[in-house]
Amino acid sequence: MANQFIYNSSQLSYAILGTGALGGYYGACLQKSGLDVHFLLHSDYEYVSKHGLVVESKNGDFTLPQVQAYSETSKMPPCDVVIVALKTTQNHLLPQMLPNLVKENGVVLVLQNGLGVEDEVAKIVGSNRVMGGLCFLCSNKVGAGHIRHLDYGEIKMGEYAANYQTAGITKRMQQIANDFESAGIKMQLAEDLLLARWQKLVWNIPYNGLSVVLDARTDELMGNSHTRSLVEELMWEVVAGAKSCDRTIPQNFVETMLQYTDKMKPYRTSMKIDYDEKRPLEVEKMFGNPLKFSQARGANLPKITMLYQQLKFLDSRNSS
Amino acid sequence: MANQFIYNSSQLSYAILGTGALGGYYGACLQKSGLDVHFLLHSDYEYVSKHGLVVESKNGDFTLPQVQAYSETSKMPPCDVVIVALKTTQNHLLPQMLPNLVKENGVVLVLQNGLGVEDEVAKIVGSNRVMGGLCFLCSNKVGAGHIRHLDYGEIKMGEYAANYQTAGITKRMQQIANDFESAGIKMQLAEDLLLARWQKLVWNIPYNGLSVVLDARTDELMGNSHTRSLVEELMWEVVAGAKSCDRTIPQNFVETMLQYTDKMKPYRTSMKIDYDEKRPLEVEKMFGNPLKFSQARGANLPKITMLYQQLKFLDSRNSS
Incomplete structure (x- = not known):
């Protein structure tokens, strides 16, 4: 059933689509906090599979010598939370990427700019499996697998419902937000995503x-x-x-x-x-x-x- | 009296304020046709006083080895027609330049772009001594006293009246237009300058x-x-x-x-x-x-x- 706990007790798994300045930063923080994170990469795939990720951050630098890196979504396991961190100019790839990647009870969390991105994702995975997040983050990718976090990082997250009706605060939002907070990322829950x-x-x-x-x-x-x-x-x-x-x-x-x-x-x-x-x-x-x-x-x-x-x-x- | 012949028979004298791509071209054409033309120059003054003007034109190249060049309006004689061919960004200079330069029965012809330029000039010389012209001209100044006329050249001329009331076609317009036409410049008379x-x-x-x-x-x-x-x-x-x-x-x-x-x-x-x-x-x-x-x-x-x-x-x- 939608908008409930995804799993009651076990740990959530995360997929990061787009391991750049934004997806790389948040994904690395989640893995560092002990979560199961799977990273999709494009140009940096070879390098990151061998050397992992390096994060320089005003909150403290850290290295992940080993990460679960993939060059194609077809090789990734189904995940509870699929984070879309691609540029929206890549969204034509989503219909191929998402259907088998998000678990039946899972959710796609769209961390992109602009308006209407959740509508697109809802057409692919159904409107009860979509959430949106607004990132207030200053970070850059300065090299292969090398992210520099400059400032901020807060995410304002909201549930999507068909036609952007107000969806309120749900338990699964809180569960995901808890994971992010545990990873040191400040979260705000929005009752009205639009x-x-x-x-x-x-x-x-x-x-x-x-x-x-x-x-x-x-x-x-x-x-x-x-x-x-x-x-x-x-x-x-x-x-x-x-x-x-x-x-x-x-x-x-x-x-x-x-x-x-x-x-x-x-x-x-x-x-x-x-x-x-x-x-x-x-x-x-x-x-x-x-x-x-x-x-x-x-x-x-x-x-x-x-x-x-x-x-x-x-x-x-x-x-x- | 305003809007009448400036002089019944004798030849009109012309002042050109701004001897660049536009003023230089029209002024040179007028002088070539035999009229009495006085040129105000700034950076090219020394050069043009010695060497005159060169016009390359699609209608035929010509040279004026000698022109009446001035570096200050105070040294110029009062003229019947004062042509303002400065960039409008220089119009703060007009209150000093115009009052003694335009004859009592003379007129200031503003060959500038935009709107409201005649209003400014009217405040200086009175609203019965102002006309405006719209130039459809492609020309460049390619060096000191050296003008390249590329294409077109027509001027649409209209009488100014206070607050841009429609002023119709006047005899002095026709007289000036005749001078320009004789110099090979196509003219249109506008009944309504605004x-x-x-x-x-x-x-x-x-x-x-x-x-x-x-x-x-x-x-x-x-x-x-x-x-x-x-x-x-x-x-x-x-x-x-x-x-x-x-x-x-x-x-x-x-x-x-x-x-x-x-x-x-x-x-x-x-x-x-x-x-x-x-x-x-x-x-x-x-x-x-x-x-x-x-x-x-x-x-x-x-x-x-x-x-x-x-x-x-x-x-x-x-x-x-």
Whole structure:
């Protein structure tokens, strides 16, 4: 039965799809805490099967000389919790990867940015086997199997229910959260996953988008009165988008995000890093889907639309 | 008396403020046709006083070994027609330059981009001594006193009246247009200068703006479906801006501009050239003033506003 304990007592097993800056960090923490973790790797497979993972972290460096590494999901055992830590630009691979990998009573936990990713996964594994998580993490992969955790790391996790209905707090959420907390990862449980995703977009849409289009760090965007206003206007459009989905982001949330960014160290966003590295951008999930959700409900978000159009142009040229 | 012949029979004298790609080309054509032309120069003053001007043109190359060159307006004689061919970013100099330079019965002809430039000049010389011209010219300054005319050259000229009231066709317009036509420059007379300016912005706002923000030529912007849509949406916002000023741009004008651009050779806009050369951008006249005009009349142009904000950011960083 859905949304119950996955297993009553025995330990959960974890699959990590995408052992990069994010999946590699969280997976390594889980294994270090004693859990059974299986890592899917692509370019680093050979290296990591031989040498394991190295994590440099502000919370303390550690090494895992041996990890269960795989180059294909077909070779991995079915797991209780399948963590999707791929870039969303790889999500076309999920229909092949997920069905045999997640146990009957298991769950897929999507640790990706943007909106609508759980909808896609629900189509593959059923809407009662999906959860979403929003990661507030600064980390980089600095070499094969070598992760540098710079700051933060908290995950805000929520249950998915069909059409993003509010699903509340479930026991299996708590069970997984306990595992993460035991691994030293701060967790927050969200009663309403869609609200949590819209809230994260309040930050992600303006800063990720404008950092790419204007080749700018957060401090540069905040230091110019025109782009600072534009950031705020984009944030209000996100609030309006959430509203169109019947989700109310509190009025002071925008001001809080602006102040939070003012206090941050100068920051190059993840989308800007992808762009600079000539990797495909997560435009569809972070911009395209929020626009689709809102437009289907009659909301017009002109500045986010324009940012989306600009990013589609730049992304297309960057990959050619 | 205003808007009459400036002189009944004798030849008009011309001052050219700004002897660059535009002022240099038109001024040289006028002098070649036998008119009395006085050129204000800045960095090229020494060179041009000694060597004159060279014009390479698709209509035929020519040289003017001797021109009346000046480094300060105070040394220039009062003229019948004072042509402002400076970049609008230099317009803070006009209050010093114009008052003694334009004859009592003379007129200032503003050959600049954007909106609101005639308002500024009217404050200096009175609203009955101002005209505006929209130049459809491809030319570059390739060296000191050396102008390369690539294509086009037509000027659409209109009388200014206080608050951009429609001023119709006047005799002095026709007289000046005759001089230009005799110099081989195709002229169009506009009955409504404000309408003509808004029409030119239909092209200038999307292409100049996006070419800078996205580092793109016209063909690149047209070749991507997302930016092509954005170009068109920006054009419709310009049409809405014109509407707020009670000026109706015909429905098919947008489609005509898109088709016209499709047929153009790949083109780097003038604002992009300024940006690449690290010169200040004409953001205020081309974006800021159309927004001010529209907002004062209750129109909201969100995408042009966003383009303005992005350009202000880039312009500020480019000059620092």
